Amino acid sequence: MKKPKSVTSELQELESLSSLADSQDAVGPLRRALASRSSSMISRAASLAARFHVREVEPDLQTAFDHFLGKGAGSDNLCSAKIAVVKALRALNSEGKDLYVRGMQHYWPARPRQGQRDQAATLRIVCADALTEVGHLELLTYLIDLLADPTPGVRVAAALALGSTGEREATLLLRLKALSVDESPEVLEACFTALLSLEAAAAVPFIGRFLVAEDEKVKMTAALALGQSEHQDALDLLTACWNRQTTQDSRSDLLVAIALLRYPRAIEFLVSLVDGGEDDAENALRALATFRADPQVLRRVELAIDRTNDPLLRRSFEAKFRRTPLA
Template sequence: MPKSSKLEETLELLGTVRNDPTSEAAIATLRQVIKSRYSIAVAQAARIVGDAEIYSLVPDLIATFDQFMVKPVETDANCHAKFRIAETLYRLNYGEEHLFLRGIRHVQMEPVWGGRQDTAVNLRGICALGLVGMNYPDVMVELADLLADSEPPARVAAARAIAYSENTQGVPLLRLKVRIGDKEPQVLSECFAALLKLAPSQSVSLIAGFLASPEEQIQEIAALALGESRLREAFEILQRWWERTNQAELRRAGLLAIALLRYEDALEFLLALIAEGRSRDAKDAIAALSIYQQDEILWQKVCKSVEERGEAGLQQALKELRKEG
């Protein structure tokens, strides 16, 4: 039988177990698929095992993971199966480090048009979470290496895993990373968020310093991170920064960051801008507060301020936001 037909047959087998995956017959079928050589089918079976929380199939998943680590480009192109297996074991709170350590260190270079591409990035990320979830003693060593990974998504995953760990041992790693810098803005954003979660009082001033960066994108990332922190001390920092910047996009980002703080003083500041500020600032404040359109009381205050001001441009801006909402 041709390979494509055999794969289709295997995938059809999976279709027969989805309605009742924990039955004896379904578990036998899942075990059969997991032991097959078709990585796409194995990936789907692993997801079913995770969704149904079938712990009895964990040993089978581990054995297959190890098999796909042999000539991995040939046996599991694009890391589909290895990723899904690791993800399932993480969701099932698997408590042995062997598989997660292999996964977080695995690099799988595959040929693509014009060169080669690492397809194991997501695998490294989920294995980082797996090691954090099982409280692996040397997890920060592994996360330090991942934070220096050549692939930006892996560095992002490292920062998220450090935040998820709630372990302040990760703070020096994150501080060093942001001091050195990263060419990928999303990495800095995740590092800022992790620092503000793990060590808020120590990190506000550090991140506030990036509001003076010569790169506008970094200023915006720092402002939004401070806003999402919901720390009261961030309000005055963001307000002062907004007042001294002249760049229109940054001023809009600053008001959004203030809105994200979500506490009364910050929201009243934005409402005051709508009522009395310059037209451009008032429009930006309306846009910033539009994230609260589902908050009936607050949004009524916005609408009332616009109505009382009676400025056609602001009324039009509000009308357009209502359409988008």
């Protein structure tokens, strides 16, 4: 009598396939794997269920998730199995809203204090993303909790998730979070990015208020967000901030933000600084180097260099724009 294959062997055979003609062929092996209590086995099976789009195993995926969220949590302390299940359910277009909510509320081994490590942070992030995708009616309520999460990466994910909702209420939450000035610059940056995606015209003047912050990190986070917005109203805010700065480092960083705007008025402003040949010419040249592949900008910068008749600026131009200096 032929010896039955082990679950591990069955999964290995599935993993070796680039495609599957009939997903029914995978149902049995995947169900057997998902019934195990091995975190690595569940992760492999969930990944395969997603790859071959085996919708029949959705209940088995949810059962496995429940196990590792409950009494089996200790055997999945990195949450790898639970994360794999969530990703699989998303790939299968499952509406596992309750499962995603429970994952967003999971901490391991316990809710950490600020700065402490948390093994479940990635799980909360992928669950927040999944819940946003299915449009849960109570999504904002759960994302508010994650905006106060002790792990910065989770707060970033919550802010970006709010930006993808398209809801007016999300704008208000993001403004409040930004005004609280999170200790992590990445969280403030995510709030600005989300606000710009929701309502750029209203977000630009709001973000501009942070350009007068005493904290240099906060100021530059706002400046870079405005630059990346490429919004027409951002240039006046950035140039006004640039004029207020007294240190060369701050002035240089702001010119980089202005270069990010990319539109003609911003480039014209930077070229005018090179043309002036004054203290900020070198910093403006550094910011303009982003456009080295643009022949029109390159020509305008080169003409400005010619007008300055400054050999040091000429050498800097050749180096930054990666050109071979003339002998």
